[in-house]
Amino acid sequence: MDPLSLAEAVRDAVYGAVDSVEVLVERADQAGYMSENGPWIPTLEGDLWRVALRGLKGGRLAVASSSVPDPGLCAAALLRALPCAQPSPLGAFEAVRPVDDDRRGEDPSVSALVDRPSALRALAEALRARTLEARGGLAVSALETSVGAWRRERVVLTEAGAARSRASGLYAGVQINGDWGEDRAWTAMPLEESVTALGARYVASLPAREVTPEAFLGGAREVPVELSPRLLEALLRRLWTERLGLDRALAGHPVFAVGERAADEGVTLVDDPGARGSFKGAPTDDEGVQTGARAVLSEGVVRALLSDRRSAAEAGTVSTGNGFRVPFISEDRADAPVRVALGHLSMTPGATPREALVRGRALRVPALLGLHSANRATGAFNSPIIGGLALEDGRPVARLQPGAWSLQGNAFGLLRGLLGRSSEREHTGSAELPWVVAPLRAG
């Protein structure tokens, strides 16, 4: 059974029992290799299913989920939920515009890698070998390596139609001595060199010396901090969503006002849940609403709040196509409520090359530990730095001693008063963002 057939069978099985039905089905396969400083650990995953179901009956919403691809079992789960249905502003589910087989998120050569484990293994071997060759004077006591590929088929179906799409991805990463690491994910097949040289380039960029806050800054203080595109993306997704979601406004949370300045002039941020070549790009959101690009910040000014169908219905408007099942904590994606979430993000680059972004003493921070516990209400974060570097005139001169450094700031004010944005952008797989420099308290 394929995902579309499963979705149709579930729809048919509940026909008549509900006024409107929505079925989201995903099937995924994956193959990969990882090494935890030892032999390769091959893994193969096949036929992984997620089925998320919603039904409307008499203005009430019933929800169910299953990971078992059995139409009878899935339908029974939804029918069992009908007596527990809760009031909903949704009159019906989206009239999904039929999409036969959208492949904007799939690269056939990446997808095929799932069936070519020998090719994945060769990439993993080369990545590990080149990383070790490049270590130079760095003492590598532990090297973890991973390479893998996945593919996914997804169907969003309502009684009006179904949108079927495919996606695939390749990932690779290294972690050195437990504290230092680099990983990448690609939607399109990268050059082999991009994968196999990932660790070597990273290791070669690491200075041999480690510094404490006392040694480098004379103690905790505000300092220019260059944030990586991936850390910036994490802050935007984790915290900015709280200020950009119409659902948050309706729940009484403070959100950005349309027209409010939330970033420096020159900062334009576009959200596109339909972006091609992105892990966050698909023809519809998880509610079947057609996706498209939308500037949420234009020249630093908030231009739009984002919505799902529920928040749009409550506000008397139409959904922006940002309704996604975003799991919190240990929720499974199929179990997670539909929440307003950002799609693919892109931010305008600056005019300064990355190497020239900072002068004097500064920090480069690729990741923060425990960002998930940052304060969503206030935007404050306060976390230990992972894999950070000390910079002198933009040049790495030392590694930040693990466990000795933390970074404090507020994500909501981060993009106001930036000290710089790089002219280069990195495609993280789900965003294209520049490196940004902000004054933050470190130590």
Place this chain on the structure above:
Amino acid sequence: MPDQPIPRDEGPVRDALTAALARARARVPYADALYERVSKAEVNLLDSGQVLLKPGSVQGALQLRLVGSEGRHLSVKCGALDRERLEALVDRAVEMLALEPADPSYGLAPIPNPSRQRYGVAADPDPRDLNPAEALEGLVSGVRSLGRRVSGAHPSGDTTVVPELWAWWQVEDKWVADTDGVFKSQTMPVVFLQATFQARRGARSARVRERLGGPGGIASLWDPARGLTASAEASLTEAALRAVGLLEARSLGPEELARVTHFVLHKSALVFIHEGLGHPIEADIARAGASAIVKADGAPAVDPLGSEVVRIVDGPGRNPLEGDRWASGFGTEYLDDEGVEVEPTVLVDQGRIVGMMHSRETAHAFGVRPTGNGFSELGDRRIVRMRNTVLVPRPGPWWVSSLAELVRDVPFGVVLHGSMGGAVARDGMSSSTQYGFLVRDGAVTDELVLPGNFSARTADCLRTVEGYAGEVDSHGLGFCGKNGQTRRVSEGGPDYVKLAASPAVRLTFEEA
């Protein structure tokens, strides 16, 4: 163990495991299989007021491990129990296994007590047999009314408390079988409730989260006669009141932080034991060279790790020191996901590392018995995971009965409560704190301190543990992430743990 339940609808699972293992056995010397199934009734109360009630979701997946000749091995995850699909996947896996070179160091320690088949606790009542809506809606009503009550009681008149709720009642079934004839199953009913109370007054807001639950039924949370049980209501009311209190709380400035002589961690703030001391004593992390405190050969890299009063045990069941003082905890299992009966494992005693947590694979590598710490998340590869990781001190003058006694000699300190989560790297850990109270001149004050971040350096953060107060239990409910897998766990200890301030532990506060 009260009974030995047989998981319901076992036939199709047994057939699938038998088929997969038969296919594997024809091609490799050894294979084992795990099928996990979670039947869940769940409710969400979002802060928008939306209620989502899911009375009957089902998740399941199979994990198959093939061990070929000369230690070649491979993990396979499959979401379907269909015989043809499973056999096709086994064939693909065997092809992939052929790519592997020999790995003579690889092996799996034997499964102790291989003939015993049934483990766990029967779900009584079973949420699959009844409409759980009444109970789940009752939890929503209880939390809502509690929020209203606390809002209305505040004299300011302009304080609101908005509750969020996530609760579930599930039955976890699992089966473990292998090509040597082992066939074991476990059934575990588990309940969980997480309520977050956000207090708002004008532009200020603050939140406090409380988690309740553990193995067993919904009766620990909901009583048909009164709604929330008395103990649940008391815990949640305290959390809601604390959120309101935080609207007027303050942080500590750099000068005050420099004056702090002691941190006293309430048992709700002991996630640092899990993050900072538990993970580095997982044998797979140590073996990979990723532990700051255990060498790759299993020898302690730091000795002593902590002060003499530090003793850490992982596991449910009897406290091997003093009888059955903490027999429960959110991470409780009777059987791990490799068919190994769960044993309490002493990790640290008198401040020294004395044991590690093992799966069958790491037990073989280190030449020891498996400890029942091999777990998987729904079909994922089985890795070493914690269960209930608890500070269980030896009795002595350092262990007193009350907080007042514990802080009597503390000139200036802070009692830290709660956490919104933690994370760990090789050398350090970080966990948020939800609130705190200042200690001045040997007494706890009512000066409430804002949420902060407690970070610790793994190698020496326990060296300044001075004492404890109160009874031990496995209080903290958490969902531990490792290698992309999530697992229910708990951490705990005495009601309060006292550490002297040192460069190895830091408390910082977020910007306003």
